Amino acid sequence: MAGCISSTLHAQVDSVALRFASTITKDALMDHLRVIASDAFLGRDTGKQGQKMAAAYLKDQFSEAGIPPVQAPDPSSVVEGYFQPFDVIERRSGTIYLVHGPDTLRYGKELFYFQEQLQEGGSVEELAFLPVSAPVDPAVLKGRTVLLDAGQFGEGMAAMRALRTRVEQLQGAGVRTVLVAVDGLPQMIGLMHLSGSHMRLADQEPRAKADQGVQMIMIDRAVMDGMLGRNTIARLRRKKKVRFLPVRFELTVQLSEQRLTAENVLAFIEGTDKKDEIVVLTAHYDHIGVKDGVVYNGADDDGTGTVAMIGIAKAFAQAKAAGKGPRRSVLVMPVSGEEKGLLGSRYYSDHPVFPLANTVADINIDMIGRRDSAHASSPPYIYVIGSDRLSSALHDANERANRTYTDLELDYTYNAESDPNRFYYRSDHYNFARKGVPSVFFFSGVHEDYHQPGDDVEKIDPDLLHQRTLLAFHLAWILANQEERIQVDKPLKP
Ligand SMILES: [Zn+2]
Known part of the structure; x- marks a missing residue:
């Protein structure tokens, strides 16, 4: 009986997905993280030098992977190569x-x-x-x-x-x-x-x-x-x-107000027979900058999501180069302005480069490199937020991806509508969800270094970062390749 049950529980492993998942390595993720979460990147403050440096780094990674600059289908959307620029107004404190x-x-x-x-x-x-x-x-x-x-x-x-x-x-x-x-x-x-x-x-x-x-x-x-x-x-x-x-x-x-420009970075891997449908992955690459001479490196928040974007984009690019590219298009988009109020994703969702009506889902990652106190000694885990809010098919696909490939403990604590932390509304996926795009948010919880100078690379658990990145990759792979587009079957609540 046991064998029988497990054969029904374990969905078919896609060996092609596994092959390209294996290109995402723990060492490469950590190498990227040591760069973007270093003091040289000045805490990646939106509109400032550090954020520009991170944007340039991401662009170089995508370009090296053979991903071409974006050709927006709608000529009215402003895209400059790999960047979607947007203007912000900053009002300084202390005046x-x-x-x-x-x-x-x-x-x-x-x-x-x-x-x-x-x-x-x-x-x-x-x-x-x-x-x-x-x-x-x-x-x-x-x-x-x-x-x-x-x-x-x-x-x-x-x-x-x-x-x-x-x-x-x-x-x-x-x-x-x-x-x-x-x-x-x-x-x-x-x-x-x-x-x-x-x-x-x-x-x-x-x-x-x-x-x-x-x-x-x-x-x-x-x-x-x-x-x-x-x-x-x-x-x-x-x-x-x-x-x-x-x-x-x-x-x-x-x-005193000043006008600044910030960027979302776009890695677009065009699909094949279903290329007009888009699976989006987001993670914010901005953080909170430098204060009183101290750099806030934001290794977990959200350096981890940012390097996951690099790994996932490269894996899809390699699959495409090998003739195994996704059926639907995949847009890997590190965004900025998150720490200032989800500004980059808000701008994208108000000025989408690819039509939102064709956008299948957003998979968002914000902090996936550590453990919180509730899981100090638990098996590997991840908080899953929002997956079932608009589409039960998204929820099912994620459970299937995890069961088949990553076997993390999926913790839905913060998915409760009554959750006082309101995490569902606090990261970039929400700007897709508010427009009716099914969205899921991966998160490993808050810790004592949240928005503190101690959010450093040394405290990241490379194995957890790697496993959680793989879950996002496999979910994206399933959503991009399965025959049926996932459907919205829940009402959009204001
Ligand atoms: Zn964050």
Whole structure:
């Protein structure tokens, strides 16, 4: 019986697929990773030198593999050789200062703000302290600069929500600037990942003015106390009504925006009898750059996905050169702008080089080189996210690829629609999924080096990186070669 069961469970092995899978080696993946995750690549920040270097490296790899530059079927789509360029607008952080007497308070040190809200500076002569128990009265507060004490709003996420509601009420009352005194702000900032800049696609509207109606600036409570003199926050906390406090300071705003160009890199392996249908593979090759002189190498995030793209593109190119190329076309596309809000994949999905209606699936890889704490000593595993959201055939194909070739433990924890991490919405596949293209996201989980300078090559597990890359390759091979195109059989949810 056992033999009988296993013969039905194990799908037919495709020896041709195996032959070209064997061209993807652990050593080659790691060699590429040591290059792109080296300090020389400056953390691959979107629109900057490091990202350009990575783009050039990818282009060279694809070109060496004999993959020709892309000929877009639609002449209106802008493709330059291997690149799809897109413009972004970067707004730099740290351009708002609060000057009080001889002291200058700076972003990321004594103060913090969500910069897209900030637009105007000016002198302030007086603060209106609003206790949590006092009502928001427009007659009293309109046009004032209001001071809130974060400590009065409780702790954790509930406090953040209550604070946010309060700030919205103040916006409704015509308040333009709200200062929030926060205990231990520098420590809190230390735990946050400050992105250094805010970026949007150039053809994307900036946030509506209505959203920008109030600017909220958080100031360390000890620093605020220094500005308040004898009216410390601890003393103000006991008040029940609005207190006006003479505090003189200058808010200096120097918003600076610059236009940059970033690239998606395209390796297009044209198919044979079904070449108009496209199987896409994506992984972001950008990371978060250099901060305070430290390079964030992003070996796992997403150096691993990037080198998987190289290995997979070369394997398909070799198959094609040997007369065993895929029936459908395969587009291997390392994208950039991911860390700034999935910008590269968003741009592609809004300006597709190949029609989305002909796009069969997107297989996305973002971080596949490590273990998370939930799998510290588990068998080799991978998180699979999204495979069944639009197409049960995609899900089945992936299970089949894994069962037949890689035998990883497929962990669907993060695929739950109720997953609080919302990973389904947080990497590049989502830009395909939102357009109705069945998408699957491979991921090995977060770890203590996520978005930290310690995300280095030495911590990558070469065997896991290799096995997970092979799963993506075999799935792509199946989707590109099987007779039936996988169908969408689930509704697209907003
Ligand atoms: Zn990532």
